[in-house]
Amino acid sequence: MRVLGLTGGMGMGKSTVAALLRRAGLPVFDADAVVHRLQAQGGEALPAIARLVPNAVRNGCLDRAALRQVVLGQPGLLKKLEAIMHPLVRRERARFLQHYRKLGTPWVVLDIPLLFETGADHLCDKVVVVSAPYWVQCRRVALRRRMPHAQVLRLIACQMPDARRVQKADAVIRTGLSMKETERQVRRFIRSLRA
Ligand SMILES: CC(C)(COP(=O)(O)OP(=O)(O)OC[C@H]1O[C@@H](n2cnc3c(N)ncnc32)[C@H](O)[C@@H]1O)[C@@H](O)C(=O)NCCC(=O)NCCS
Numbered sequence: 001m002r003v004l005g006l007t008g009g010m011g012m013g014k015s016t017v018a019a020l021l022r023r024a025g026l027p028v029f030d031a032d033a034v035v036h037r038l039q040a041q042g043g044e045a046l047p048a049i050a051r052l053v054p055n056a057v058r059n060g061c062l063d064r065a066a067l068r069q070v071v072l073g074q075p076g077l078l079k080k081l082e083a084i085m086h087p088l089v090r091r092e093r094a095r096f097l098q099h100y101r102k103l104g105t106p107w108v109v110l111d112i113p114l115l116f117e118t119g120a121d122h123l124c125d126k127v128v129v130v131s132a133p134y135w136v137q138c139r140r141v142a143l144r145r146r147m148p149h150a151q152v153l154r155l156i157a158c159q160m161p162d163a164r165r166v167q168k169a170d171a172v173i174r175t176g177l178s179m180k181e182t183e184r185q186v187r188r189f190i191r192s193l194r195a
């Protein structure tokens with residue numbers, strides 16, 4: 001079994017490309033979704049998060065906006081949150097890989113925003129990076145309006161700069177043009193994997 005790493009900054013189109021890979025039949029491990037599941041009601045990470053930021057958990061429910069505001073406002077706290085989340089994400093990732101290895105699946109995808117930052121790229125046979133110009137990224141994230149602009153900039157600043165990610169990639173999918181163009185690049189990339 002071979003492992004394809006998929007990464008990119010916020011709003012670069014990672015989830016869109018992951019959905020196209022999934023549609024082509026590749027199993028995808030979605031790290032953001034795993035984080036959300038571990039933090040959902042009854043989730044395994046909630047007790048430790050409640051100890052770290054008591055106000056972020058009320059009646060067994062995580063107030064994500066409150067947690068985000070606190071961790072982005074206090075240096076070091078995001079690192080402590082990551083120290084809670086990353087071992088659990090690593091365990092889920094290992095289970096995913098083990099499951100598909102047993103099935104003898106030819107390629108699986110690890111969709112991880114912090115792929116390089118966490119060293120998960122070392123598990124990958126190939127890494128594909130999704131990239132778009134900075135202004136396209138900002139416009140997309142602003143359109144979603146799930147969080148204040150200043151928080152978006154802070155989260156982007158916690159990630160590796162796009163240019164460095166692109167340098168480290170085996171392949172780059174440019175999502176700054178039309179959706180059709182993104183689909184075309186993904187199709188071509190999948191053909192190259194299967195060749
Ligand atoms: C900071 C938190 C509370 C924000 O939650 P919220 O629901 O508001 O945003 P969401 O999870 O959808 O993330 C928004 C964007 O920020 C990116 N992001 C999330 N965590 C981080 C981080 N530690 N560093 C850089 N970018 C991050 C995500 O990939 C996504 O693109 C949450 O993302 C979290 O618990 N992060 C820590 C775990 C982590 O490192 N996740 C990254 C995947 S391994």
Ligand SMILES: Nc1ncnc2c1ncn2[C@@H]1O[C@H](COP(=O)(O)OP(=O)(O)OP(=O)(O)O)[C@@H](O)[C@H]1O
Pocket residue numbers: 008009010011012013014015016017113140175176177178179180181182
């Ligand atoms: N050519 C394109 N390729 C990819 N996405 C595009 C394109 N044009 C517009 N978009 C839009 O840009 C957005 C990209 O968001 P997506 O959720 O895929 O990014 P992401 O990298 O997963 O971001 P995040 O990590 O913040 O969730 C989507 O709303 C998508 O519809």
